[in-house]
Amino acid sequence: MKTQVGIIGGGPSGLLLSQLLHVRGIETVLLEKHTREYVLGRIRAGVLEHGFVDLMREANCAERMDIEGEIHDGFEIAHDGIRDRLDLKTLTGGDTVMVYGQTELTRDLYDARAGADGIVIHNAMNVQPHDLKSDAPYLTYELDGEAQRVDCEFIIGADGYHGVSRQSIPKDILKEYERVYPFGWLGVLSETKPVSPELIYAKHERGFALCSMRSQVLSRYYIQVPLSDKVEDWSDDMFWEELKRRLPDDVVANLVTGPSVEKSIAPVRSFVAEPMRYGNLFLAGDAAHIVPPTGARGLNSAASDIQYLYHAFVDHYLNNDDSGLDGYSAKALARVWKAQRFSWWMTTLLHTFPENSGYDNKLQATDLAYLFSSESAMKSMAENYVGLPY
Ligand code: APR
Ligand code: PHB
Numbered sequence: 001m002k003t004q005v006g007i008i009g010g011g012p013s014g015l016l017l018s019q020l021l022h023v024r025g026i027e028t029v030l031l032e033k034h035t036r037e038y039v040l041g042r043i044r045a046g047v048l049e050h051g052f053v054d055l056m057r058e059a060n061c062a063e064r065m066d067i068e069g070e071i072h073d074g075f076e077i078a079h080d081g082i083r084d085r086l087d088l089k090t091l092t093g094g095d096t097v098m099v100y101g102q103t104e105l106t107r108d109l110y111d112a113r114a115g116a117d118g119i120v121i122h123n124a125m126n127v128q129p130h131d132l133k134s135d136a137p138y139l140t141y142e143l144d145g146e147a148q149r150v151d152c153e154f155i156i157g158a159d160g161y162h163g164v165s166r167q168s169i170p171k172d173i174l175k176e177y178e179r180v181y182p183f184g185w186l187g188v189l190s191e192t193k194p195v196s197p198e199l200i201y202a203k204h205e206r207g208f209a210l211c212s213m214r215s216q217v218l219s220r221y222y223i224q225v226p227l228s229d230k231v232e233d234w235s236d237d238m239f240w241e242e243l244k245r246r247l248p249d250d251v252v253a254n255l256v257t258g259p260s261v262e263k264s265i266a267p268v269r270s271f272v273a274e275p276m277r278y279g280n281l282f283l284a285g286d287a288a289h290i291v292p293p294t295g296a297r298g299l300n301s302a303a304s305d306i307q308y309l310y311h312a313f314v315d316h317y318l319n320n321d322d323s324g325l326d327g328y329s330a331k332a333l334a335r336v337w338k339a340q341r342f343s344w345w346m347t348t349l350l351h352t353f354p355e356n357s358g359y360d361n362k363l364q365a366t367d368l369a370y371l372f373s374s375e376s377a378m379k380s381m382a383e384n385y386v387g388l389p390y
Contacts, residue, residue: 009159013285049387
């Protein structure tokens with residue numbers, strides 16, 4: 001098989017790029033090691049920045065999102081028994097975010113690829129990129145035990161943190177930066193009405209909590225837990241009791257609890273790999289960077305890589321201009337690091353750190369007090385949360 005852009009990984013990054021390039025007449029072949037059902041079984045984040053929403057529309061993939069997704073003009077931060085609100089729309093001069101689950105978005109992208117007869121190969125085993133420094137890189141893989149090959153002009157590593165792409169970059173070229181936080185997020189999905197129309201991020205001495213949602217009948221809640229905790233340690237009742245302890249009374253009064261339909265613990269980690277290009281291999285999304293979930297930047301950082309790659313390939317194939325491809329790594333990383341900074345800051349602001357001194361805790365409380373006392377500070381938070389310009 002032969003294509004222009006070979007893509008490894010059928011998560012949101014790979015699918016979105018494949019669909020955007022298709023719209024502009026650029027061919028892709030996408031290799032995904034799991035089934036579609038498996039990929040869609042993973043519960044991930046659900047807040048899309050406005051630039052991402054525009055990209056889905058440009059990909060002709062926004063029909064359902066525009067009907068079922070919810071525009072949010074703001075969110076709340078609960079602390080010390082009270083609730084402060086960040087009015088994103090007013091603070092940014094009109095920008096908002098869209099609450100629409102990554103699972104639904106991925107399903108829409110799969111449907112769009114299928115509707116356009118896009119080549120998406122599931123159960124592609126042992127995918128390996130080759131000859132990345134040449135003008136004729138290629139991918140090999142196995143399908144039903146048979147060896148396969150795709151000749152490409154470019155290869156995209158959109159295969160997530162555990163993928164093969166990043167590992168194909170020589171160790172003396174790749175530099176990795178990492179921070180591991182001493183806690184995880186225990187998340188529960190429940191078929192209940194959200195406790196509040198907007199997201200509530202809660203800072204509490206027992207630990208951080210988040211009230212989020214997927215729709216008016218599907219809620220997503222999280223609590224900070226020690227790294228040593230296992231999902232099996234947490235019954236639904238224990239989860240709801242602990243969540244209630246961390247929320248203000250007026251929120252608890254509105255909380256509708258129910259059986260969990262999904263429950264999992266996610267580690268809280270920051271990671272960046274540099275550079276994001278090696279020869280004709282380009283990394284995108286979780287393959288190159290991970291953020292703590294606190295600022296809802298994970299999926300959005302992936303989308304910003306895809307936005308840059310999309311325009312770079314359009315310029316390469318349609319305008320004979322390689323500046324986008326040549327500048328990709330530096331440009332993508334500049335924005336990635338800003339998302340890293342914001343996620344680190346919001347994580348530090350709202351979580352309980354076991355090793356913190358009394359002084360550290362005072363500073364943390366002051367950071368929050370300053371935020372809601374200063375229009376400039378709120379504007380800074382808001383512009384980061386809705387997504388910095390591409
Ligand atoms: N060969 C083929 N496919 C692979 C390989 C491989 N060697 N390794 C991993 N994959 C697939 C995974 O099965 C997965 O479906 O690559 C896909 C990567 O998807 P994600 O991990 O979702 O990464 P990405 O598409 O960059 O999405 C961005 O943002 O909200 C965050 O972490 C969240 O998944 C989200 C991410
Ligand atoms: C979620 O709904 O899963 C979610 C929302 C906001 C975050 C993180 C996760 O910051």
